[in-house]
Amino acid sequence: MELMLKGFGEVVKTVTLRVRRYDPEKKELPKYMEYKVPVQRGMTVLDGILYIKEHIDPSLAARYSCRMGICGSCAMIINNRERLACQTQILDLGKDLIKVDPMGNYDLVKDLVPDLTKLFRNHESIKPYIIRQEEKVTGEFLQLPEERELYSMFTECIMCGACLSACPTMATDELYLGPQALAQSFRYIADSRDIGFNERLNLLDSKHGVWRCHFAGACSDVCPKGIDPALAIQLLKGMLAKNVFVKYQQKPAKIGPDRKSILETAQS
Amino acid sequence: MAIENKKGWIFWFNPLKYSSDKWLYALHRLTGIALGLYLMAHVFETSRILDGPITWNSTMVFLDWPFGVHFGPYILSGILLAATFHALNGLRLTITESGLLMPKPYRIEYPYKAKSLRGWNMVLKILLGIFMIIISIFGIVYIFTGVIL
Numbered sequence: 001m002e003l004m005l006k007g008f009g010e011v012v013k014t015v016t017l018r019v020r021r022y023d024p025e026k027k028e029l030p031k032y033m034e035y036k037v038p039v040q041r042g043m044t045v046l047d048g049i050l051y052i053k054e055h056i057d058p059s060l061a062a063r064y065s066c067r068m069g070i071c072g073s074c075a076m077i078i079n080n081r082e083r084l085a086c087q088t089q090i091l092d093l094g095k096d097l098i099k100v101d102p103m104g105n106y107d108l109v110k111d112l113v114p115d116l117t118k119l120f121r122n123h124e125s126i127k128p129y130i131i132r133q134e135e136k137v138t139g140e141f142l143q144l145p146e147e148r149e150l151y152s153m154f155t156e157c158i159m160c161g162a163c164l165s166a167c168p169t170m171a172t173d174e175l176y177l178g179p180q181a182l183a184q185s186f187r188y189i190a191d192s193r194d195i196g197f198n199e200r201l202n203l204l205d206s207k208h209g210v211w212r213c214h215f216a217g218a219c220s221d222v223c224p225k226g227i228d229p230a231l232a233i234q235l236l237k238g239m240l241a242k243n244v245f246v247k248y249q250q251k252p253a254k255i256g257p258d259r260k261s262i263l264e265t266a267q268s
Numbered sequence: 269m270a271i272e273n274k275k276g277w278i279f280w281f282n283p284l285k286y287s288s289d290k291w292l293y294a295l296h297r298l299t300g301i302a303l304g305l306y307l308m309a310h311v312f313e314t315s316r317i318l319d320g321p322i323t324w325n326s327t328m329v330f331l332d333w334p335f336g337v338h339f340g341p342y343i344l345s346g347i348l349l350a351a352t353f354h355a356l357n358g359l360r361l362t363i364t365e366s367g368l369l370m371p372k373p374y375r376i377e378y379p380y381k382a383k384s385l386r387g388w389n390m391v392l393k394i395l396l397g398i399f400m401i402i403i404s405i406f407g408i409v410y411i412f413t414g415v416i417l
């Protein structure tokens with residue numbers, strides 16, 4: 001135990017955090033400010049930012065919540081690459097100067113806080129839910145584990161928005177759906193319980209849909225959860241191209257027995 | 269008031285810190301623009317023949333020796349490299365973007381490595397590199413010496 005804690009809490013070195021500051025109340029362009037932060041072992045960039053808030057400049061704004069890579073609030077550009085601040089160890093970066101920028105391709109609210117409205121609206125627009133024909137569903141939809149494997153990786157998305165910031169198409173096309181939304185539409189289309197391919201088709205096949213992707217692979221590269229949005233988009237393109245010749249068939253999964261009736265028969 | 273923070277077109281050409289696909293993307297855009305400009309210049313250049321053989325010959329000499337420097341072969345080599353890269357990478361993108369040779373959705377494992385950028389896509393990227401080397405050696409030797417290897 002003592003061995004494990006050796007060096008814990010000890011200041012290993014001091015790094016400079018160069019943070020891009022923007023205050024919406026002052027009529028000034030964003031500018032960089034430098035802060036000296038003593039680094040302990042295990043300290044993340046988010047810890048560094050919180051250190052600045054506590055000890056140097058309380059006006060620095062950043063968004064965070066879980067501090068463990070689950071909520072997806074703290075994505076920012078650290079040393080020119082989109083990362084989760086709470087998952088990036090300062091010592092792992094191995095630099096004495098760490099550049100912290102807010103994510104690009106979003107509007108900027110304050111300092112390191114981007115306005116993620118675009119991300120959520122795009123996600124909403126592809127209908128991120130199971131689409132069925134039945135009026136009333138009485139039982140569970142049945143699905144095999146193998147069928148779940150076909151989309152399970154994309155359920156892992158924490159909606160941090162790093163992929164949109166890394167996307168070169170997003171950098172110039174305001175209305176592009178973005179890797180996150182496209183990956184999620186693949187997630188629902190590939191789901192054996194869903195039959196919403198045609199409902200989502202118009203949006204995916206539009207001018208700002210899948211064909212805007214030119215496979216720069218930046219989204220898959222930066223995704224902090226290891227999701228592969230670029231893969232989903234290329235598979236979607238294949239689906240859409242095939243759909244021109246052979247209509248894409250979606251067989252809705254069977255519905256399991258009604259739970260209530262099972263309970264009743266068990267009781268009687 | 270929130271301000272716009274778009275990365276803009278300059279970001280197309282900034283692949284630093286991203287994967288090899290982003291490098292190829294940047295090069296593809298760059299060569300695409302270069303070839304587009306070249307095509308226009310090329311149409312203009314060949315149209316000079318309408319003004320007769322003397323203008324044509326002087327245009328040819330000027331393009332081979334612009335401002336008294338023997339620069340023509342370098343321009344030609346540049347065009348050859350750009351065209352080869354754009355064509356080969358275009359083929360690679362046609363294949364991968366149709367969802368062919370792409371892996372099936374897989375289970376995520378730490379450390380995260382996106383498989384769409386690896387596997388067959390990596391094979392294609394390596395092939396692209398090999399072809400580029402071969403074609404540029406043959407082409408550039410031909411352009412500078414007129415020898416077909």
Ligand code: SF4
Pocket residue numbers: 072156157158159160161162163164179180183219222223224225226227229
């Ligand atoms: S796909 Fe990855 S990078 Fe994009 S929002 Fe989801 S978790 Fe973040």
Ligand code: FES
Pocket residue numbers: 063064065066067068069070071072073074075084085086087
């Ligand atoms: S604070 Fe929740 S992901 Fe970083």
